Amino acid sequence: MxxxxxxxxxxxxxxxxxxxxxxxxxxxxxxxxxxxxxxxxxxxxxxxxxxIVASASAITEFKVIISLCTLAIIALCASFIFRFYKRSTAYAIITAIVVATGAYFYFEFLMIKPELTxxxxxxILGFMVSxxxxxxxxxxxxxxxxxxxxxxxxxxxxxxxxxxxxxxxxxxxxxxxxxxxxxxxxxxxxxxxxxxxxxxxxxxxxxxxxxxxxxxxxxxxxxxxxxxxxxxxxxxxxxxxxxxxxxxxxxxxxxxxxxxxxxxxxxxxxxxxxFLLFVPKTPRFQVLKGKETEALATLSKLNGHDDAPFILQDIKNSFNIKKAHWLSYGWGVVIIGLMLSIFQQFVGINVVLYYAPEIFKGMGLGTDASMIQTIIVGLINMLFTVLAIFTVDNFGRKKLMLIGSVFMAISMLGLGSALYLQGDPVVSLLLMLLYIAAFAMSWGPITWVLLSEIFPNKIKGVMAVAVAAQWLANLIVSWTFPLMNNNQGLTEMFNHGFSYWIYGIMALLSALFIWKFVPETKGKALEEIEHLWLKK
Incomplete structure (x- = not known):
């Protein structure tokens, strides 16, 4: 060199x-x-x-901020709906969403008495966390x-x-x-x-x-x-x-x-x-803004003077690709992308990542010991993510996702049962670590790989919908965990095991989803994957 x-x-x-x-x-x-x-x-x-005064004020402000957040999410959904449907249909769907959401909030949320039940x-705690x-x-x-x-x-x-x-x-x-x-x-x-x-x-x-x-x-x-x-x-x-x-x-x-x-x-x-002040703008953005000279200089620095002009031409050509309607390839690829994002969160991963110390304290560990166990969770997460990065191109996306779903289901159903039976905390810890390893080897990184592969270039914008759905599913799971885990009635009946059974069932459903609907994309060119949707 x-x-x-x-x-x-x-x-x-x-x-x-x-x-x-x-x-x-x-x-x-x-x-x-x-x-x-x-x-x-x-x-x-x-x-x-x-x-009483402080709680009443906090509850009122909580109602306001939840309402504003809901309006922001509805506005985001509306922007996506207009990309899928004709204007008249989109307005009808958005109106139905607004009416249904407004009715729910009026009867279930805004009518809450100023009493901190x-x-x-x-x-409130769940929303603070999420x-x-x-x-x-x-x-x-x-x-x-x-x-x-x-x-x-x-x-x-x-x-x-x-x-x-x-x-x-x-x-x-x-x-x-x-x-x-x-x-x-x-x-x-x-x-x-x-x-x-x-x-x-x-x-x-x-x-x-x-x-x-x-x-x-x-x-x-x-x-x-x-x-x-x-x-x-x-x-x-x-x-x-x-x-x-x-x-x-x-x-x-x-x-x-x-x-x-x-x-x-x-x-x-x-x-x-x-550090960002010392790195250049990307050549693609420079071309987008008509600064081809600056783009060529950046490309020459990173790719060599001989290759830079050819790469610059490729970038210019890429802007000629015409975007297609988001349903050009049918609902199949859109639903698969959405479900990949939703299942990645509904299996409960961020409950473990956000609430790990509290979960370990619930197993009878002290503050310092809970934090150490959380570090172990982080180490397992990082180690198996690295393994996934090095094996995904050899082992295959679908196979890894299926194996991951099965082990996550075993782990979560086992963890819920161990807590319900008030078993040895060591067993609960090992089951949680197995769950983290299974997720990190499969649904963690490979969901992103699949999302980057399954959407054809002409409808790449649909990926924004899938990513938004992922964050929304994350919000739902993270917000509802304290409602289930800290509920006195559920705790008396299931000793904190209930929520983990829910996540275990979701893991089983994710396995069925991968097995029945998600194609294997290992070794396929993006054009080959595009043809899968054209055939359907």
Whole structure:
């Protein structure tokens, strides 16, 4: 390899490392909440439980913010519906959704008396934990527009700024609420949603930036670095949370420790912000904006002077591909994409990732021991994700997904039974680790591989619907877990085993779905996969 080639390789690896910090922050921000769940319950929920005025005010603000979040999600759904149906049909569907949602909220939510019942406490706690996912839905949906208006790199700069704002606001919501004029509980939720928008942007723009900067021969390897960065970010924050609470009293953790968990995100976010200032915009965006000279210079630096003109021409030609109607290939591919996203979340993975310390405490472990077990979960997640990256092209997508579903079903049904029978906590721990390994080897990374493969180029925009559905399913699962797990009646009947049985059943259904409907895409060119849908 000559000196110029070595320089090009080092440049692209450095650029990939910088962009992958977006993936690391994705993992960091979504997992940081895991160490703070108990403290949030103590600091926010218990603090207003005995204060009638404070609880009434918090409930009113909670109703308002839920209503606003629902309106935002409906607006997002509406934008997608217009892409599937004719205008008259789309308006009819949207009207039906608005009426049904409005009726539900009026009778089941807005008519709630200003009384902090057990279920309402669990609902507020669940939404505090999962509120960032509302932002993720918004950020992911806005990602394409931002990428094409201000660029991939500048979009990542925006996400870095949002991460910093969220870290400060989540750590000290009672101080930062001077900008919002709300209670500290509502302020915390809003700043978590802001962080979620950053996650949503990073989840789309980081792999897009890497894919557009990387030479074709190493693109797959470099894009997979983003998935590795996500699970690394989760593992890093598990260590950070552990060292923050290690040896500390419960009182200190509940008053101050949880704040440091959120504030710690400022360190990687600031590094991400600074490093992004020194990386170039992608050649594709430069061509999009008519800056072919700058694009050619970037391509020459990363691919060599000989290949750069040909790559530039390919980029220019790619803009000539005509987009097709989203139903050009029928509903089959759309439904498969949506169900892949929904099942990835309905098997319960983010319940484990977000609530792991609380789950382990429920098994009888202390605070420090619970945090150590969470670190083990992160290590298993990272190790088996790496194994999946290296085996998916050899072993096959469908086979790995089927095996993963079966082992996840065994693990979750077994975990629910172990808790119900109040068995040995070691058995419960081993079953949870088996579940994490099965997910990390299958539904974790391979769902993204399939989503990137099954949608033909002409309808690639449908992937945005699948990603939005994934975040929405994540929100539903994460929000409802405390409602099931902390419900006094369910706990008395099933001893915390009920929710895990639900996730086990979902894993079984996911196996049936993969077996019956999802084609094997291993070794097939994208054009071959496109023909699968044309035949149907």
């Amino acid at each position: 000559n000196l110029s080639a070595k320089k090009s390789s080092s440049d692209i690896y450095l650029i990939t490392a910088v962009a992958s910090l977006g993936g690391l922050l994705f993992g960091y921000d979504t997992a940081v909440i895991s160490g703070a769940v108990g403290s949030l319950n103590d600091f926010f929920i218990k603090a207003i439980s005995n204060d 057990e279920n309402l406490k669990n609902s 509120s960032a996912l509302v932002g993720c839905i918004i950020g992911a949906a806005a990602g394409d527009r931002i990428a094409n208006s201000i660029g991939r790199r500048n979009g990542l700069l925006v996400s870095a700024i949002l991460f910093i704002i969220s870290a400060c606001g989540s750590g000290y919501p009672e101080v930062m609420n001077i900008f919002l004029g709300s209670s500290s509980l509502t302020s915390f939720i809003i700043y978590r949603i802001i962080g979620g928008i950053g996650v949503g942007l990073a989840s789309m723009l980081a792999p897009l930036y890497i894919a557009e900067m990387a030479p074709a021969k190493i693109r797959g390897k470099l894009v997979s670095c983003n998935q590795f960065a996500i699970v690394t970010g989760m593992l890093v924050v598990y260590f950070v949370n552990y060292y923050i609470v290690k040896g500390q009293t419960v009182e200190w953790i509940n008053s101050d420790g949880w704040r440091y968990m959120f504030l710690s995100e400022n360190i990687p976010a600031l590094l991400f912000l600074v």
